[in-house]
Amino acid sequence: MRAEVLIDWFDEHGRDLPWREPECTGWGVLVSEIMLQQTPVARVLPIWQEWLKRWPVPSALAAESQGEVVRAWGKLGYPRRALRLHAAAAEIAEKHGDVVPSDVDTLLALPGIGAYTARAIVAFAYGKRAPVVDTNVRRVVARAVHGAGDAGPPSNTRDMADVEKFLPAQDAPAAKFSAALMELGALICTAKSQRCADCPLYADCAWQKAGRPAYAGPAKAVQKFAGTDRQVRGLLLDVLRGTEGPVEQAKLDLVWHDAGQRSRCLDSLLVDGLLEQTRDGLFALPGEH
DNA sequence: TATTCGTGGAA
DNA sequence: TTTCCAAGAAT
Numbered sequence: 001m002r003a004e005v006l007i008d009w010f011d012e013h014g015r016d017l018p019w020r021e022p023e024c025t026g027w028g029v030l031v032s033e034i035m036l037q038q039t040p041v042a043r044v045l046p047i048w049q050e051w052l053k054r055w056p057v058p059s060a061l062a063a064e065s066q067g068e069v070v071r072a073w074g075k076l077g078y079p080r081r082a083l084r085l086h087a088a089a090a091e092i093a094e095k096h097g098d099v100v101p102s103d104v105d106t107l108l109a110l111p112g113i114g115a116y117t118a119r120a121i122v123a124f125a126y127g128k129r130a131p132v133v134d135t136n137v138r139r140v141v142a143r144a145v146h147g148a149g150d151a152g153p154p155s156n157t158r159d160m161a162d163v164e165k166f167l168p169a170q171d172a173p174a175a176k177f178s179a180a181l182m183e184l185g186a187l188i189c190t191a192k193s194q195r196c197a198d199c200p201l202y203a204d205c206a207w208q209k210a211g212r213p214a215y216a217g218p219a220k221a222v223q224k225f226a227g228t229d230r231q232v233r234g235l236l237l238d239v240l241r242g243t244e245g246p247v248e249q250a251k252l253d254l255v256w257h258d259a260g261q262r263s264r265c266l267d268s269l270l271v272d273g274l275l276e277q278t279r280d281g282l283f284a285l286p287g288e289h
Numbered sequence: 290t291a292t293t294c295g296t297g298g299a300a
Numbered sequence: 301t302t303t304c305c306a307a308g309a310a311t
């Protein structure tokens with residue numbers, strides 16, 4: 001894999017996303033990375049714009065109530081991310097002078113920031129060299145390098161070692177290479193309907209040379225949604241998002257027929273801190289009563 | 290390592 | 301209509 005070829009392609013075809021603008025702060029990049037975990041760019045864009053305008057620095061978000069942050073998270077999904085981002089903002093404000101850390105280990109210590117996000121921030125916010133491995137990168141490497149139809153089960157150590165081999169030595173080109181690799185997976189080397197005719201790596205892609213064989217690894221578990229606790233939790237939380245103050249349990253009872261599952265999900269939301277119960281037994285978003 | 294955690298658009 | 305999947309993290 002030629003880094004230079006990929007970088008040239010990125011310069012010409014990469015999307016103009018606001019968190020890629022030179023004036024975007026480390027905080028802006030951090031917020032984008034958290035929001036983009038498992039959520040498509042198109043849905044993140046308007047919420048990100050709103051958040052950065054409303055809370056331009058970590059301390060601003062930290063000063064907000066948890067409930068308001070959960071409400072502003074809207075329907076991006078996986079709302080525990082909103083609580084973790086709120087907690088990370090507080091920690092950055094208190095311990096790091098309101099500046100997003102620029103080294104992997106410090107970032108990894110923050111809530112909601114794992115192996116991918118820590119390195120993405122280091123690379124994209126600070127232009128430093130770090131192996132950034134997400135689902136796009138894993139797929140591109142699986143195809144272009146290993147000649148497989150798709151990536152097998154993740155192994156962070158092995159996946160990062162794969163990328164490390166191709167990562168340019170200098171900071172700036174390495175950071176751009178990382179962005180380019182992800183972008184290729186997002187725009188060209190997609191999970192389905194690949195656009196191989198437009199791929200800058202076409203000439204020496206191992207998958208092409210092998211005749212583009214289908215994925216041969218272990219079957220990937222497809223996540224169900226309808227009828228799961230995730231759906232019920234989402235329905236329950238949505239009632240609170242759309243309401244000003246606390247609500248009675250009777251109001252929540254309307255969203256799902258199975259009382260046992262409803263109760264279990266309500267409990268789990270309380271445990272997660274996404275909901276709280278008031279002294280009168282009403283339910284509210286955290287910190288809003 | 291395998292599960293769990295939302296949501297909505299596209300094929 | 302159903303199925304797939306979209307910049308993962310925590311446990």
